[in-house]
Amino acid sequence: MSAVLVLNNSSEPLHVCDWRRAVALIVKNRAEVVEHNGKMLAEDFPLPLVIRLSNQVFVPYSPISPNRHNIFARDRQTCQYCGGKGMELTLDHVIPRSKGGPDSWENLVTACHKCNGRKGDQSLSESGMTLLAKPVRPRNRMAFFIMKHRSKGGAYECWSRYLQTA
Ligand SMILES: [Zn+2]
Structure with a gap:
Protein backbone atom coordinates (compact mmCIF):
# COMPACT_ATOMS: atom_id res chain seq x y z
CA MET A 1 0.00 0.00 0.00
CA SER A 2 0.86 3.64 -0.07
CA ALA A 3 3.88 4.72 1.95
CA VAL A 4 4.32 8.20 3.39
CA LEU A 5 7.53 10.17 3.85
CA VAL A 6 7.66 11.68 7.35
CA LEU A 7 9.51 14.98 7.81
CA ASN A 8 10.68 16.28 11.13
CA ASN A 9 9.37 19.71 12.13
CA SER A 10 12.60 21.13 10.66
CA SER A 11 11.60 19.52 7.32
CA GLU A 12 14.38 16.95 7.43
CA PRO A 13 13.27 13.52 6.31
CA LEU A 14 12.87 11.19 9.29
CA HIS A 15 11.49 7.95 8.01
CA VAL A 16 8.85 6.28 5.92
CA CYS A 17 5.59 5.04 7.40
CA ASP A 18 2.43 3.32 6.39
CA TRP A 19 -0.40 5.65 5.26
CA ARG A 20 -2.62 4.50 8.14
CA ARG A 21 -0.01 5.65 10.65
CA ALA A 22 0.32 8.97 8.78
CA VAL A 23 -3.45 9.51 8.84
CA ALA A 24 -3.51 8.75 12.58
CA LEU A 25 -0.84 11.44 13.17
CA ILE A 26 -2.80 14.00 11.15
CA VAL A 27 -6.08 13.22 12.91
CA LYS A 28 -4.34 13.69 16.28
CA ASN A 29 -2.90 17.02 15.06
CA ARG A 30 0.59 15.68 15.44
CA ALA A 31 1.42 16.17 11.77
CA GLU A 32 0.28 18.12 8.71
CA VAL A 33 0.01 17.07 5.08
CA VAL A 34 2.79 18.54 2.94
CA GLU A 35 2.15 16.64 -0.29
CA HIS A 36 -0.66 14.43 -1.47
CA ASN A 37 -1.51 12.75 -4.74
CA GLY A 38 -5.03 14.07 -5.07
CA LYS A 39 -6.70 10.84 -4.04
CA MET A 40 -9.22 11.47 -1.31
CA LEU A 41 -9.66 9.23 1.69
CA ALA A 42 -12.67 11.24 2.73
CA GLU A 43 -14.11 14.63 1.89
CA ASP A 44 -11.37 17.23 2.56
CA PHE A 45 -8.96 14.50 3.53
CA PRO A 46 -6.39 13.68 0.85
CA LEU A 47 -4.20 10.60 1.03
CA PRO A 48 -0.81 12.01 2.08
CA LEU A 49 2.52 11.31 0.36
CA VAL A 50 4.59 13.55 2.62
CA ILE A 51 3.75 14.78 6.14
CA ARG A 52 5.54 17.09 8.58
CA LEU A 53 5.48 16.52 12.33
CA SER A 54 4.17 19.31 14.55
CA ASN A 55 6.99 18.83 17.03
CA GLN A 56 10.68 18.29 16.48
CA VAL A 57 11.65 14.73 17.27
CA PHE A 58 15.11 13.74 18.39
CA VAL A 59 16.15 10.58 16.63
CA PRO A 60 19.09 8.69 18.02
CA TYR A 61 21.37 7.25 15.37
CA SER A 62 20.55 3.64 14.67
CA PRO A 63 22.41 1.67 12.06
CA ILE A 64 20.47 -0.13 9.34
CA SER A 65 20.45 -3.82 10.13
CA PRO A 66 21.90 -6.16 7.49
CA ASN A 67 18.88 -8.44 7.75
CA GLY A 128 35.82 -19.22 -9.12
CA MET A 129 32.63 -17.16 -8.99
CA THR A 130 32.42 -13.38 -9.15
CA LEU A 131 30.07 -10.81 -7.65
CA LEU A 132 28.14 -8.28 -9.73
CA ALA A 133 29.04 -5.56 -7.23
CA LYS A 134 31.12 -5.24 -4.09
CA PRO A 135 28.72 -5.55 -1.15
CA VAL A 136 28.68 -2.36 0.92
CA ARG A 137 26.72 -0.79 3.76
CA PRO A 138 24.17 1.79 2.51
CA ARG A 139 25.69 5.22 3.04
CA ASN A 140 22.54 7.27 3.30
CA ARG A 141 19.83 5.94 5.56
CA MET A 142 16.95 7.83 4.00
CA ALA A 143 18.05 7.16 0.44
CA PHE A 144 18.14 3.47 1.32
CA PHE A 145 14.62 3.43 2.74
CA ILE A 146 13.28 5.32 -0.21
CA MET A 147 14.98 3.00 -2.66
CA LYS A 148 13.44 0.12 -0.72
CA HIS A 149 9.95 1.56 -1.09
CA ARG A 150 10.49 2.46 -4.73
CA SER A 151 11.57 -1.11 -5.45
CA LYS A 152 8.15 -2.22 -4.23
CA GLY A 153 6.69 -0.40 -7.19
CA GLY A 154 5.54 2.86 -5.62
CA ALA A 155 6.28 6.05 -7.54
CA TYR A 156 7.04 8.78 -5.07
CA GLU A 157 8.82 11.29 -7.26
CA CYS A 158 7.88 14.17 -5.01
CA TRP A 159 9.94 12.63 -2.20
CA SER A 160 13.23 13.34 -3.90
CA ARG A 161 13.11 17.07 -3.25
CA TYR A 162 13.07 16.44 0.52
CA LEU A 163 16.10 14.19 0.39
CA GLN A 164 18.66 16.81 -0.44
CA THR A 165 18.78 17.72 3.23
CA ALA A 166 19.22 14.08 4.30
ZN1 LIG B 1 22.27 -17.01 -9.25
Whole structure:
Protein backbone atom coordinates (compact mmCIF):
# COMPACT_ATOMS: atom_id res chain seq x y z
CA MET A 1 0.00 0.00 0.00
CA SER A 2 0.86 3.64 -0.07
CA ALA A 3 3.88 4.72 1.95
CA VAL A 4 4.32 8.20 3.39
CA LEU A 5 7.53 10.17 3.85
CA VAL A 6 7.66 11.68 7.35
CA LEU A 7 9.51 14.98 7.81
CA ASN A 8 10.68 16.28 11.13
CA ASN A 9 9.37 19.71 12.13
CA SER A 10 12.60 21.13 10.66
CA SER A 11 11.60 19.52 7.32
CA GLU A 12 14.38 16.95 7.43
CA PRO A 13 13.27 13.52 6.31
CA LEU A 14 12.87 11.19 9.29
CA HIS A 15 11.49 7.95 8.01
CA VAL A 16 8.85 6.28 5.92
CA CYS A 17 5.59 5.04 7.40
CA ASP A 18 2.43 3.32 6.39
CA TRP A 19 -0.40 5.65 5.26
CA ARG A 20 -2.62 4.50 8.14
CA ARG A 21 -0.01 5.65 10.65
CA ALA A 22 0.32 8.97 8.78
CA VAL A 23 -3.45 9.51 8.84
CA ALA A 24 -3.51 8.75 12.58
CA LEU A 25 -0.84 11.44 13.17
CA ILE A 26 -2.80 14.00 11.15
CA VAL A 27 -6.08 13.22 12.91
CA LYS A 28 -4.34 13.69 16.28
CA ASN A 29 -2.90 17.02 15.06
CA ARG A 30 0.59 15.68 15.44
CA ALA A 31 1.42 16.17 11.77
CA GLU A 32 0.28 18.12 8.71
CA VAL A 33 0.01 17.07 5.08
CA VAL A 34 2.79 18.54 2.94
CA GLU A 35 2.15 16.64 -0.29
CA HIS A 36 -0.66 14.43 -1.47
CA ASN A 37 -1.51 12.75 -4.74
CA GLY A 38 -5.03 14.07 -5.07
CA LYS A 39 -6.70 10.84 -4.04
CA MET A 40 -9.22 11.47 -1.31
CA LEU A 41 -9.66 9.23 1.69
CA ALA A 42 -12.67 11.24 2.73
CA GLU A 43 -14.11 14.63 1.89
CA ASP A 44 -11.37 17.23 2.56
CA PHE A 45 -8.96 14.50 3.53
CA PRO A 46 -6.39 13.68 0.85
CA LEU A 47 -4.20 10.60 1.03
CA PRO A 48 -0.81 12.01 2.08
CA LEU A 49 2.52 11.31 0.36
CA VAL A 50 4.59 13.55 2.62
CA ILE A 51 3.75 14.78 6.14
CA ARG A 52 5.54 17.09 8.58
CA LEU A 53 5.48 16.52 12.33
CA SER A 54 4.17 19.31 14.55
CA ASN A 55 6.99 18.83 17.03
CA GLN A 56 10.68 18.29 16.48
CA VAL A 57 11.65 14.73 17.27
CA PHE A 58 15.11 13.74 18.39
CA VAL A 59 16.15 10.58 16.63
CA PRO A 60 19.09 8.69 18.02
CA TYR A 61 21.37 7.25 15.37
CA SER A 62 20.55 3.64 14.67
CA PRO A 63 22.41 1.67 12.06
CA ILE A 64 20.47 -0.13 9.34
CA SER A 65 20.45 -3.82 10.13
CA PRO A 66 21.90 -6.16 7.49
CA ASN A 67 18.88 -8.44 7.75
CA ARG A 68 17.50 -10.57 4.95
CA HIS A 69 14.94 -8.03 3.86
CA ASN A 70 17.46 -5.17 3.72
CA ILE A 71 20.17 -7.17 1.94
CA PHE A 72 17.63 -8.23 -0.72
CA ALA A 73 16.56 -4.59 -1.09
CA ARG A 74 20.17 -3.32 -1.44
CA ASP A 75 20.81 -5.96 -4.10
CA ARG A 76 17.50 -5.07 -5.82
CA GLN A 77 16.19 -8.63 -5.45
CA THR A 78 18.91 -9.82 -7.85
CA CYS A 79 21.27 -12.78 -7.45
CA GLN A 80 24.70 -11.19 -7.08
CA TYR A 81 26.40 -14.08 -8.86
CA CYS A 82 24.33 -14.76 -11.98
CA GLY A 83 22.21 -11.59 -12.11
CA GLY A 84 19.05 -13.67 -11.98
CA LYS A 85 15.80 -12.00 -10.90
CA GLY A 86 12.36 -13.25 -10.06
CA MET A 87 13.48 -16.50 -8.48
CA GLU A 88 13.41 -17.50 -4.84
CA LEU A 89 16.31 -15.73 -3.14
CA THR A 90 18.68 -16.77 -0.38
CA LEU A 91 21.30 -15.00 1.69
CA ASP A 92 24.86 -16.03 0.91
CA HIS A 93 27.92 -15.42 3.08
CA VAL A 94 30.75 -14.35 0.74
CA ILE A 95 33.26 -15.62 3.31
CA PRO A 96 31.40 -18.70 4.56
CA ARG A 97 30.26 -18.82 8.16
CA SER A 98 32.37 -21.96 8.64
CA LYS A 99 35.44 -19.83 7.79
CA GLY A 100 34.47 -17.11 10.24
CA GLY A 101 32.53 -14.88 7.81
CA PRO A 102 30.35 -12.41 9.74
CA ASP A 103 26.71 -11.41 9.22
CA SER A 104 27.66 -7.99 7.88
CA TRP A 105 26.71 -5.70 4.99
CA GLU A 106 30.13 -6.42 3.48
CA ASN A 107 29.80 -10.20 3.76
CA LEU A 108 26.16 -10.88 2.92
CA VAL A 109 24.78 -10.94 -0.61
CA THR A 110 21.60 -12.01 -2.34
CA ALA A 111 21.93 -15.30 -4.21
CA CYS A 112 19.60 -17.66 -6.02
CA HIS A 113 19.42 -21.26 -4.79
CA LYS A 114 21.45 -22.52 -7.71
CA CYS A 115 24.38 -20.13 -7.17
CA ASN A 116 24.24 -20.55 -3.40
CA GLY A 117 24.44 -24.30 -3.86
CA ARG A 118 27.26 -24.01 -6.37
CA LYS A 119 29.31 -21.77 -4.11
CA GLY A 120 28.60 -23.92 -1.08
CA ASP A 121 31.20 -23.65 1.65
CA GLN A 122 33.93 -22.20 -0.55
CA SER A 123 35.46 -18.76 -0.51
CA LEU A 124 34.95 -16.54 -3.55
CA SER A 125 38.33 -17.45 -5.05
CA GLU A 126 37.89 -21.18 -4.37
CA SER A 127 34.51 -21.13 -6.09
CA GLY A 128 35.82 -19.22 -9.12
CA MET A 129 32.63 -17.16 -8.99
CA THR A 130 32.42 -13.38 -9.15
CA LEU A 131 30.07 -10.81 -7.65
CA LEU A 132 28.14 -8.28 -9.73
CA ALA A 133 29.04 -5.56 -7.23
CA LYS A 134 31.12 -5.24 -4.09
CA PRO A 135 28.72 -5.55 -1.15
CA VAL A 136 28.68 -2.36 0.92
CA ARG A 137 26.72 -0.79 3.76
CA PRO A 138 24.17 1.79 2.51
CA ARG A 139 25.69 5.22 3.04
CA ASN A 140 22.54 7.27 3.30
CA ARG A 141 19.83 5.94 5.56
CA MET A 142 16.95 7.83 4.00
CA ALA A 143 18.05 7.16 0.44
CA PHE A 144 18.14 3.47 1.32
CA PHE A 145 14.62 3.43 2.74
CA ILE A 146 13.28 5.32 -0.21
CA MET A 147 14.98 3.00 -2.66
CA LYS A 148 13.44 0.12 -0.72
CA HIS A 149 9.95 1.56 -1.09
CA ARG A 150 10.49 2.46 -4.73
CA SER A 151 11.57 -1.11 -5.45
CA LYS A 152 8.15 -2.22 -4.23
CA GLY A 153 6.69 -0.40 -7.19
CA GLY A 154 5.54 2.86 -5.62
CA ALA A 155 6.28 6.05 -7.54
CA TYR A 156 7.04 8.78 -5.07
CA GLU A 157 8.82 11.29 -7.26
CA CYS A 158 7.88 14.17 -5.01
CA TRP A 159 9.94 12.63 -2.20
CA SER A 160 13.23 13.34 -3.90
CA ARG A 161 13.11 17.07 -3.25
CA TYR A 162 13.07 16.44 0.52
CA LEU A 163 16.10 14.19 0.39
CA GLN A 164 18.66 16.81 -0.44
CA THR A 165 18.78 17.72 3.23
CA ALA A 166 19.22 14.08 4.30
ZN1 LIG B 1 22.27 -17.01 -9.25
